[in-house]
Structure formats: C-alpha cells, structure tokens
Amino acid sequence: MSNLSGRVQTVLGLVDPEKLGRTMTHEHLTMTFECCYFPPPQGDEAVAANPFQMQHMHWLRQNPYSCHENLLLQQETDAVRDELRVYKQAGGGAIVENTTTGLERDLPTLKQLAQDTGVHIIAGAGYYVDCTHSETTKSMTVEQLTDVIVSEVLNGADGTDIRCGVIGEIGTGWPITDSEKRVLRATAHAQTRLGCPVIIHPGRNPAAPAEVVRILQEAGGDIGKTVMSHLDRTIFDEGELLEFAKLGSYLEYDLFGTEMLNYPYNTDIDMPSDSQRVKTLAFLVKEGYEDKILVAHDIHTKNRLTKFGGHGYSHILKNIVPKMLTRGISQRQVDKILIDNPKHWLTFK
Numbered sequence: 153m154s155n156l157s158g159r160v161q162t163v164l165g166l167v168d169p170e171k172l173g174r175t176m177t178h179e180h181l182t183m184t185f186e187c188c189y190f191p192p193p194q195g196d197e198a199v200a201a202n203p204f205q206m207q208h209m210h211w212l213r214q215n216p217y218s219c220h221e222n223l224l225l226q227q228e229t230d231a232v233r234d235e236l237r238v239y240k241q242a243g244g245g246a247i248v249e250n251t252t253t254g255l256e257r258d259l260p261t262l263k264q265l266a267q268d269t270g271v272h273i274i275a276g277a278g279y280y281v282d283c284t285h286s287e288t289t290k291s292m293t294v295e296q297l298t299d300v301i302v303s304e305v306l307n308g309a310d311g312t313d314i315r316c317g318v319i320g321e322i323g324t325g326w327p328i329t330d331s332e333k334r335v336l337r338a339t340a341h342a343q344t345r346l347g348c349p350v351i352i353h354p355g356r357n358p359a360a361p362a363e364v365v366r367i368l369q370e371a372g373g374d375i376g377k378t379v380m381s382h383l384d385r386t387i388f389d390e391g392e393l394l395e396f397a398k399l400g401s402y403l404e405y406d407l408f409g410t411e412m413l414n415y416p417y418n419t420d421i422d423m424p425s426d427s428q429r430v431k432t433l434a435f436l437v438k439e440g441y442e443d444k445i446l447v448a449h450d451i452h453t454k455n456r457l458t459k460f461g462g463h464g465y466s467h468i469l470k471n472i473v474p475k476m477l478t479r480g481i482s483q484r485q486v487d488k489i490l491i492d493n494p495k496h497w498l499t500f501k
C-alpha cells in the first residue's frame with residue numbers, strides 16, 4: 153500500500169478526505185484557452201477587440217471564444233484569489249483544477265492560491281486535446297506517457313515538486329485521434345499503478361463518452377474511479393444517458409453558468425440552461441444515480457469571473473443548490489453530490 157492510499161493529494165500535500173468539504177470537481181484557476189479560439193461572427197470584429205465594456209457583456213456571454221483577451225484566464229490571478237475567498241465564505245472547501253499540459257498549467261500559482269485562501273486545490277496530471285499535443289508528445293509511446301503521468305503524481309510536474317492529485321482533464325475529441333488514444337491508454341496504466349482518480353474531457357458527440365470508457369477499460373482502467381465531464385453538452389437523450397450511466401463512471405454536469413444560443417464548436421448542439429441541468433440531475437437522482445453525480449462550473453474564460461460580470465465559482469453554492477432543493481433533490485442528496493461523491497472519487501485506493 154502506498155502512502156497515498158486513503159488520502160487526497162492537494163497542491164499543498166496529502167490531506168484527510170474528510171477535510172475537503174464541498175468540492176467543485178471541474179474548474180480552472182489559471183490557464184489559456186487560445187487553442188480553441190473561434191473567429192467572431194462577421195461584423196463583430198470591433199466588439200471582439202474591445203469586449204470588456206458593459207454594453208458588450210451579452211455579446212461576450214454568447215461569443216466567449218471569439219475574443220483573444222477573454223481566453224487568457226492566467227492574467228486574472230488576483231481576481232481568482234478574491235473569488236476563492238468568496239467561495240470559502242459561501243461554504244466551499246475544495247476545487248479540482250483541471251488544467252493539464254497544453255493549457256499552460258501553472259502549479260506554483262495554484263500552490264500560492266491554496267496558501268492564500270485556505271481552499272484545498274487538487275491539480276491535474278496528463279494532457280489536453282490533440283491540437284495541444286506537442287510533436288514530442290505525439291511521438292511518445294504509451295509507456296513513456298505513462299511514466300510522465302505517474303511522475304507528475306508521485307514527484308511533481310513541470311519541473312516543480314508540486315504533485316498532481318488527479319489524472320485529467322484528459323482531452324479527447326471526436327473522432328478520437330491516435331495520439332489521444334495513446335494518452336488514454338497511458339492514463340489507464342498510470343491509474344492502475346497509482347489507484348488514483350481520473351477525469352475525462354469527451355468529444356462533442358453522444359457516442360464519445362462510451363468510446364472513451366471502452367478504450368480505458370480495455371487498457372485496464374478503473375471506470376468506477378473515473379469522471380466523465382461535460383455531459384451537459386454531450387448526451388441529451390434520457391435513454392442514451394441511462395445507457396451511459398450503466399457503464400459506471402461518475403457523471404459530471406460541469407458547465408453550470410454557461411448559457412449560450414450558438415455553441416460554436418458544434419452548432420448542432422443546443423447548450424442547456426441551468427434549469428435544464430437541474431432537471432437532468434433530478435432525473436438521474438430519481439433513476440438511482442445519486443452516488444455518481446458531480447457538479448462544477450468549468451470556469452475557463454475571463455467573462456465567467458464576477459470581475460467581468462460573470463457568475464463566479466460560488467454560483468452553484470449560492471444559486472443552484474437552492475434550485476435543486478425545489479426540484480425534488482433533498483439536502484442529503486445535495487450533500488452527496490457536493491461532499492461525499494467528490495471525496496470518494498478523490499481518495500487514492
């Protein structure tokens with residue numbers, strides 16, 4: 153048994169899982185999303201170049217990826233620090249920071265934020281989607297990728313001694329590329345060696361989550377200790393959702409606060425509203441999946457910070473939980489979703 157067993161690994165070291173409290177399992181505190189820049193609608197170039205004005209707030213919410221400056225969350229560490237203090241006051245205890253290689257992960261900043269705010273921060277190991285894989289990453293074998301991921305958890309990442317406490321978010325697209333498949337296999341191998349939590353970013357297709365699970369399973373991964381992120385923009389049909397849920401992963405609704413008409417990365421997708429998300433959670437609870445649900449905001453652009461008129465990291469605690477309680481989800485079930493499920497997922501075997 154390793155010294156990680158039965159513990160959660162934060163950027164400040166190992167902690168007793170009981171200490172986490174309410175946990176958002178999919179956030180970003182410092183990163184860049186330049187890899188996913190999407191050109192603005194024709195005629196909107198001037199707004200995109202000068203977005204942070206009151207009269208442009210609605211445009212920015214509808215077109216968050218069409219403005220370079222909005223994608224640079226790493227410029228807002230002071231605002232994020234203030235927000236984490238608000239999150240703590242609102243009853244938050246921990247945050248899983250999902251920034252992996254390809255998104256400019258910054259572990260020293262995460263460590264400083266944890267020290268400054270008292271919020272437990274758990275950092276992510278591994279690689280984001282294919283378009284961010286370097287030539288070196290693309291040329292690595294599964295064994296080499298596994299060694300890197302294991303080392304990020306056991307020794308520290310990016311030349312620091314700051315250790316990651318989860319693998320992910322591991323990025324995959326649709327269809328899943330060869331390089332992404334190698335990273336998935338390495339993730340499963342590393343998970344077998346470490347007994348650690350894994351979290352996946354699936355492609356934007358209803359078949360994508362199950363295909364990822366198939367690849368992980370074939371490589372020996374522990375699906376019961378794996379989170380499937382972004383289900384809110386991926387699986388819409390209730391029957392398909394229940395089919396996927398049967399595979400045994402955690403089911404994460406992590407885009408709370410995101411409401412947009414035209415989702416640029418796949419215009420066939422209708423991004424749900426927060427009310428629709430709550431309805432889906434109530435459905436999953438009714439179907440017996442209360443032990444498998446996780447929630448978060450996945451803040452990854454500036455406009456979602458309260459400094460820029462956004463909902464911030466406390467939106468779920470302040471606004472969504474009261475709504476859940478009026479839609480058939482009990483306080484005990486809310487506590488499972490916010491406290492118990494994250495704790496069980498994050499604890500090393």
Ligand SMILES: CCC(=O)NCCS(=O)(=O)O
Binds near residue numbers: 353382450
């Ligand atoms: C890095 C943040 C991220 O990948 N978020 C998911 C965005 S989306 O695929 O749901 O649009």
